Amino acid sequence: MKTLSPDRPILVVGAGIAGLTVALALAERGFAVSVLERARTLEEVGAGLQLSPNATRILDRLGVVERLRAASVQPEAIVLRRARSLREIARVPLGAAAVARWGAPYLTVHRADLQNALVARVQREPSIRLLTGATVRDAAYHARGVTLSVDHAGAVIEAAGDLVIAADGVWSTMRGTEGKQRSAFSGLTAWRTTLQRGSAAERQDPVLSGAVVTAFLHPRFHLVSYPIRAGQAVNLVAVTRGAALSQSWSVPASKDELAAALSRAPALARLVGDAGPWTRWPLHTVDPDGPWTSARGIALIGDAAHATTPFAAQGAAMAIEDADVLAEALHRNRDDFPAGLARYERERKPRVKRVVRRGAFNRFVWHASGPIALGRDIVLRLRSPERTLGDFDWLYGWRSA
Numbered sequence: 001m002k003t004l005s006p007d008r009p010i011l012v013v014g015a016g017i018a019g020l021t022v023a024l025a026l027a028e029r030g031f032a033v034s035v036l037e038r039a040r041t042l043e044e045v046g047a048g049l050q051l052s053p054n055a056t057r058i059l060d061r062l063g064v065v066e067r068l069r070a071a072s073v074q075p076e077a078i079v080l081r082r083a084r085s086l087r088e089i090a091r092v093p094l095g096a097a098a099v100a101r102w103g104a105p106y107l108t109v110h111r112a113d114l115q116n117a118l119v120a121r122v123q124r125e126p127s128i129r130l131l132t133g134a135t136v137r138d139a140a141y142h143a144r145g146v147t148l149s150v151d152h153a154g155a156v157i158e159a160a161g162d163l164v165i166a167a168d169g170v171w172s173t174m175r176g177t178e179g180k181q182r183s184a185f186s187g188l189t190a191w192r193t194t195l196q197r198g199s200a201a202e203r204q205d206p207v208l209s210g211a212v213v214t215a216f217l218h219p220r221f222h223l224v225s226y227p228i229r230a231g232q233a234v235n236l237v238a239v240t241r242g243a244a245l246s247q248s249w250s251v252p253a254s255k256d257e258l259a260a261a262l263s264r265a266p267a268l269a270r271l272v273g274d275a276g277p278w279t280r281w282p283l284h285t286v287d288p289d290g291p292w293t294s295a296r297g298i299a300l301i302g303d304a305a306h307a308t309t310p311f312a313a314q315g316a317a318m319a320i321e322d323a324d325v326l327a328e329a330l331h332r333n334r335d336d337f338p339a340g341l342a343r344y345e346r347e348r349k350p351r352v353k354r355v356v357r358r359g360a361f362n363r364f365v366w367h368a369s370g371p372i373a374l375g376r377d378i379v380l381r382l383r384s385p386e387r388t389l390g391d392f393d394w395l396y397g398w399r400s401a
Contacts, residue, residue, distance in 0.1 A: 018302030019167030025327035048235025189242025
């Protein structure tokens with residue numbers, strides 16, 4: 001039986017959303033934490049994120065939402081539209097309705113704004129040490145915990161701790177040190193750009209106006225738009241079939257290629273040409289059935305454990321939930337951390353797999369064609385707002401045990 005020592009930190013690899021959230025959740029419960037981040041500076045990468053109430057409830061408790069409010073948007077609704085005609089299919093109320101029903105807001109944010117808010121909170125926690133420019137090369141597990149070999153500032157240093165949490169994303173190097181499964185290309189490519197409010201492209205497209213999340217549905221693709229940066233910008237993300245690319249957030253993309261993919265929706269194809277520059281990256285997944293923990297002293301969280309496609313808009317939320325559940329499991333099992341790791345995996349897997357199934361269902365529905373798409377539209381139009389909200393209770397109303 002291994003116990004958590006009060007004089008050795010928990011090591012977290014990765015200072016993204018998952019890593020910073022788990023550091024805060026652990027510090028809240030009295031643990032010392034060292035966060036190791038490969039990048040020398042935490043730069044503005046990625047684009048927009050949707051944070052549903054199951055995530056903002058945790059972030060609020062950790063003191064992050066108050067730092068995020070000025071840069072976020074609380075959308076009034078999620079709207080589904082046909083991509084070709086732009087006709088509205090369905091509308092899910094959010095805003096005050098979300099807060100009243102699920103006890104926390106639904107927010108849209110730029111990823112960098114969320115990371116900045118998390119970093120600001122981390123820097124106020126004396127029990128958290130954040131080290132950037134630190135690349136983990138190897139891990140050695142022993143009776144007293146784990147020792148990481150780290151390249152930092154031109155030298156090799158050792159970081160020792162009770163256990164290590166891999167929060168280093170879909171292409172996790174820590175997952176590789178355990179010989180665990182690799183990520184797999186989904187066959188889909190995501191394209192992203194951000195429009196500034198008042199830009200020529202934004203003014204010419206009335207569908208982009210308003211504080212709503214809009215999903216434009218087509219059998220060959222979908223495009224999602226929503227406001228970020230306190231409503232001063234609009235995030236656009238299109239998902240199409242595509243070839244595998246390099247492992248990067250920011251591969252420059254040709255507008256012509258995306259416009260051709262969206263050619264059957266002329267209004268959206270024109271928007272692609274007017275907007276930009278666009279970036280793209282391949283959507284890789286990690287099978288959630290694989291192992292997430294080892295009694296030797298490692299836990300995977302977020303995309304490192306279960307990266308999925310974005311059809312349920314829950315990637316960030318699942319990482320945030322993971323962080324809180326893992327911190328609580330370790331807190332309740334300070335005298336037997338292998339039991340805490342096992343508890344975390346046991347509690348999280350059913351939840352994550354249900355979200356993955358919901359994403360697969362959304363992909364089928366969003367990309368439906370012919371009679372199936374017609375039936376989808378009829379069913380959604382006939383559903384009451386109350387019943388539609390009820391469909392999300394299991395997802396947005398979730399609370400940790």
